[in-house]
Amino acid sequence: MKKILSFTLxxxxxxxxxxxxxxxxxxxxxxAGKVKTEITKLGTGTDAKVxxxxxxxxxxxxxxxxxxxxxxxxxxSKTGQAVPVAxxxxxxxxxxxLSKGAKIAIYAAVAVGIIVLVSLIAGSxxx
Numbered sequence: 001m002k003k004i005l006s007f008t009l010x011x012x013x014x015x016x017x018x019x020x021x022x023x024x025x026x027x028x029x030x031x032a033g034k035v036k037t038e039i040t041k042l043g044t045g046t047d048a049k050v051x052x053x054x055x056x057x058x059x060x061x062x063x064x065x066x067x068x069x070x071x072x073x074x075x076x077s078k079t080g081q082a083v084p085v086a087x088x089x090x091x092x093x094x095x096x097x098l099s100k101g102a103k104i105a106i107y108a109a110v111a112v113g114i115i116v117l118v119s120l121i122a123g124s125x126x127x
Contacts, residue, residue, distance in 0.1 A: 032087040039064060039072050039087070042095045050074060052085060053092040060085065 042048040048064040052074060062077040071086045 028088065032090070035090045035093055036087045038093065038095060039067050049096055051094045052090060054085070054089050055091040056089075
């Protein structure tokens with residue numbers, strides 16, 4: 001009975017090791033997934049500006065025209081050419097696209113600032 005139990009336990013332990021190795025993602029796959037997530041968050045269009053540095057050292061600056069499951073397309077601002085980029089090719093990516101909520105907050109802060117400034121000026125002229 002002990003032999004059967006020991007053998008079963010050994011098989012289960014080996015199985016978990018092999019299953020873990022099969023499902024483990026490499027660092028490159030994890031990074032490509034992060035790049036894909038961030039590109040998806042930025043969206044597409046002229047407001048979705050990015051600076052991409054590929055693993056081979058190539059730099060691309062422009063905006064995201066389209067994005068799909070395997071790659072995204074950047075309209076290169078220097079050459080005016082559409083450049084398809086696989087997520088796995090990206091070495092570094094920087095994007096600047098504010099969310100709608102952030103834009104509303106900025107506009108609201110500016111409006112409040114203008115109102116305060118106008119009221120201060122009007123209040124000082126009344127004295």
